Amino acid sequence: MKPTKQQPKKRTFLDLLTIEKDRYLRKGFFWQSVNVVLGYSEVTFIIWFGSFIWPKVLEFLGQNNVEEWQFSVFFSWVYNASVFAICNVVFMVIYKLEHPFFEQYKVQKDEKWPWIQDPKAWRELLSKTLQLVLFNNLVIVPFILYLGVLLSGGQSTHSFATQDLPTAWTFLWQYCFCLIIEDAVFTFTHSMLHKPYLYKRVHKIHHTYTQAIGLSAEYAHPLEFVLGNMLPLGIPCMILGKRMHFYTFIAIGTLRIIGTTLGHSGYDFPFEPSELLPFRATSAYHDYHHAGNINGNLGGGTVLVDFIFGFNEHYYDHLDKIYGSKKEDRKTQ
Ligand SMILES: [Zn+2]
Numbered sequence: 314m315k316p317t318k319q320q321p322k323k324r325t326f327l328d329l330l331t332i333e334k335d336r337y338l339r340k341g342f343f344w345q346s347v348n349v350v351l352g353y354s355e356v357t358f359i360i361w362f363g364s365f366i367w368p369k370v371l372e373f374l375g376q377n378n379v380e381e382w383q384f385s386v387f388f389s390w391v392y393n394a395s396v397f398a399i400c401n402v403v404f405m406v407i408y409k410l411e412h413p414f415f416e417q418y419k420v421q422k423d424e425k426w427p428w429i430q431d432p433k434a435w436r437e438l439l440s441k442t443l444q445l446v447l448f449n450n451l452v453i454v455p456f457i458l459y460l461g462v463l464l465s466g467g468q469s470t471h472s473f474a475t476q477d478l479p480t481a482w483t484f485l486w487q488y489c490f491c492l493i494i495e496d497a498v499f500t501f502t503h504s505m506l507h508k509p510y511l512y513k514r515v516h517k518i519h520h521t522y523t524q525a526i527g528l529s530a531e532y533a534h535p536l537e538f539v540l541g542n543m544l545p546l547g548i549p550c551m552i553l554g555k556r557m558h559f560y561t562f563i564a565i566g567t568l569r570i571i572g573t574t575l576g577h578s579g580y581d582f583p584f585e586p587s588e589l590l591p592f593r594a595t596s597a598y599h600d601y602h603h604a605g606n607i608n609g610n611l612g613g614g615t616v617l618v619d620f621i622f623g624f625n626e627h628y629y630d631h632l633d634k635i636y637g638s639k640k641e642d643r644k645t646q
């Protein structure tokens with residue numbers, strides 16, 4: 314359903330709590346249980362893998378005389394690009410399959426995928442998308458990572474010490490800290506990108522996709538890629554500095570790349586453990602922004618900053634239209 318231009322309804326914090334309660338209930342007990350198991354396994358694996366791999370990494374660096382900053386720039390660069398590539402290969406397979414299991418979670422059900430709507434226009438857009446995504450990953454990412462090292466005085470920004478590896482608790486609070494700060498920075502930079510001057514020259518490229526797909530997550534003008542993709546996560550990580558282990562930085566970065574690819578996938582899957590967190594934005598949330606609600610839903614990770622500034626009122630009206638009517642249907646049955 315396309316966004317409407319009607320004056321939206323104002324909502325209080327109590328309304329937001331009801332919206333959150335409905336979001337949890339909509340997933341249902343089965344998927345929430347799956348998310349609890351997935352989330353628990355994810356964190357347990359991350360902590361275990363860190364203690365397993367990290368001594369080997371330090372041994373490798375020592376044997377090959379690789380400095381921490383060199384490893385942090387090179388590894389972050391290659392690893393992040395690889396995670397994004399793998400995520401998108403997985404999504405390409407899912408798109409190709411068109412299996413009813415996945416298609417039932419398609420956000421814009423009344424719109425066909427862009428490659429079905431107009432195959433010729435899609436091939437042109439795909440070529441442009443790949444060129445820009447490659448430029449951002451091959452040129453912009455290493456440049457910004459190197460700049461981060463220079464700002465940290467030629468050292469790695471994060472700790473490399475084995476004793477600083479995260480516990481589950483450290484990992485979780487640093488994940489939540491990054492999510493909140495990232496969301497605040499992203500909402501701010503994203504709202505700047507929607508000012509007419511920057512929108513026309515910069516952000517319009519990202520909005521070529523009125524129905525987001527995985528690859529579109531990084532289809533952005535290089536300036537936007539820095540302001541909207543790298544800076545929002547970079548700032549909380551810089552604030553944490555040596556309190557954050559480099560391994561934690563990589564793990565959170567991985568989840569962030571998976572999250573942004575999912576957020577742009579065009580699907581709103583019920584199996585996303587981070588959506589157990591309160592006020593977490595779903596894939597449908599950002600998809601609504603792409604669908605035409607371009608001055609709303611400016612947030613990334615959470616709905617909080619949008620709620621404070623009233624940026625998501627249209628979206629909540631939209632949810633009322635879809636799910637409110639279903640609630641009424643159930644009452645009258
Ligand atoms: Zn987007």
Ligand SMILES: [Zn+2]
Nearest residue numbers: 503516602607
């Ligand atoms: Zn936008």
